[in-house]
Amino acid sequence: MNHINLNIEWQNQKLPIVNGIIYSDGSLDWINVDYVGDKRKIQFGSRIHLDDLLSNNEVGFSNIIINKKTQSFYKKINVYCGEGSFGGDGFVVVETQNDLHIKWIAFFETANPFEKIDIIDNKVIAYNNLNEKWIFDINNLSNLIIENY
Amino acid sequence: MKRDGQWVSYDNRRLMAAQQAGLKSVPVKVVKPTDLIPKKNITWEKAFVDRFNDFRNIKLGGPVPNSGLSTQPSIVVRKGGK
Numbered sequence: 001m002n003h004i005n006l007n008i009e010w011q012n013q014k015l016p017i018v019n020g021i022i023y024s025d026g027s028l029d030w031i032n033v034d035y036v037g038d039k040r041k042i043q044f045g046s047r048i049h050l051d052d053l054l055s056n057n058e059v060g061f062s063n064i065i066i067n068k069k070t071q072s073f074y075k076k077i078n079v080y081c082g083e084g085s086f087g088g089d090g091f092v093v094v095e096t097q098n099d100l101h102i103k104w105i106a107f108f109e110t111a112n113p114f115e116k117i118d119i120i121d122n123k124v125i126a127y128n129n130l131n132e133k134w135i136f137d138i139n140n141l142s143n144l145i146i147e148n149y
Numbered sequence: 150m151k152r153d154g155q156w157v158s159y160d161n162r163r164l165m166a167a168q169q170a171g172l173k174s175v176p177v178k179v180v181k182p183t184d185l186i187p188k189k190n191i192t193w194e195k196a197f198v199d200r201f202n203d204f205r206n207i208k209l210g211g212p213v214p215n216s217g218l219s220t221q222p223s224i225v226v227r228k229g230g231k
Contacts, residue, residue, distance in 0.1 A: 017204055060204020065189050085196075085203040087162055 002054045006102045008082040014061040015084065015091055015107050016050055019142045022105040029142040033110050039148045040132070063088055064106075072119045075138075077103060081126045083113035092126045092136065104141055106134070142147045150180050150191055155216035159197060165221070 004026055009015065030045030036073060053059035062084035071078045078100070090111030094103040102130040106126075110133045111134065116127040124136040127149065135145040150157055158177070167175045182194035187199050200206075201213035209225065 057208075060208070062203060063199040065191055067189070086205065087160055128163040 004050045004054055004059075006105070007100075008049075009061060010093060010095070010105075013064050013066075015064050015093070015105060016053075017062045017084065017089070017107065017109065018050075018053075018057050019108050020045065020106070021136075021144075022050065022102075022107065023141075024102050026102065028053075031108075031142065031144055033108055033144075033146070035110075042119070042144055042146065044142060062086070064089075064091060064118060065113075067113060067115050068117050070117050070119060071097065074098070075119070077119075079117050079119060079124055081114035081117040084109075088112055090126070090128055090134075092117065092124060092134075094124065101115060106136060106141075106144075122144055150182060150197065152182075152197065153214075153216040157197070157215075157217035159193070159200070162223060168221075 003029050004016065004051055006022065006024065006026065018028055018030065019033065027047055029047050032043040032045060033106050034041050034043075035086045035116045040065060059093040064084050065082050066080050067082040069078060076097045078097055081124045082091055083089050084091060084107070086109065088109050088111065090113050092114060095101060096103055112128045112130050114126040114128050114134070122138045124138060126134045126136070128134065131148055132148050133149050135147065137143045150159070180193045182192060184193050185191065186193060186196060190220065201215075205225075206213050209223070
């Protein structure tokens with residue numbers, strides 16, 4: 001079976017094109033984020049693995065642009081946000097400060113570029129160019145909340 | 150941006166929206182391949198090449214040629230969580 005090394009891809013400024021949260025072991029909580037009218041609709045899918053998608057040629061990699069970085073010395077993490085090759089792509093990457101390894105990735109084809117990132121308490125909050133803030137709960141990452149600001 | 154003698158748009162979503170809205174023209178900003186995208190450390194040439202060669206385009210029939218496509222792109226929504 002093919003295997004994705006997320007850390008190497010990240011070092012090369014590439015991220016898997018998915019919709020959801022990718023964990024350090026390559027597992028993925030698929031989350032569909034669409035519009036219904038002008039409201040966001042979030043549908044939580046099941047957990048799958050990137051390697052399975054790769055074996056079926058169902059996942060590729062997007063070159064990414066990092067737009068902002070922040071860090072928490074208390075949580076010992078660096079957090080990045082940015083965009084992919086397509087206009088709708090937006091991502092958040094959290095890496096450990098001690099070895100710069102991926103902790104988790106959020107990549108969405110419908111997010112639009114994330115242009116600002118904050119860490120507030122146990123939340124990572126990414127702000128896109130649609131005046132939305134995407135709130136990721138560090139303790140329950142797939143519990144995505146999207147609000148306008 | 151002009152590529153291989155052909156004007157090519159980076160942002161097909163707005164063009165498609167304008168077309169579907171029946172607009173006869175749309176404002177554009179002409180860029181050079183070597184220009185940096187504002188606030189980003191990447192040239193327009195690199196951005197075009199990345200987008201044209203994106204996995205999703207390849208899956209749908211191959212990389213977009215340098216001079217773009219004259220046909221309307223299809224809208225594809227990926228659904229996962231199988």
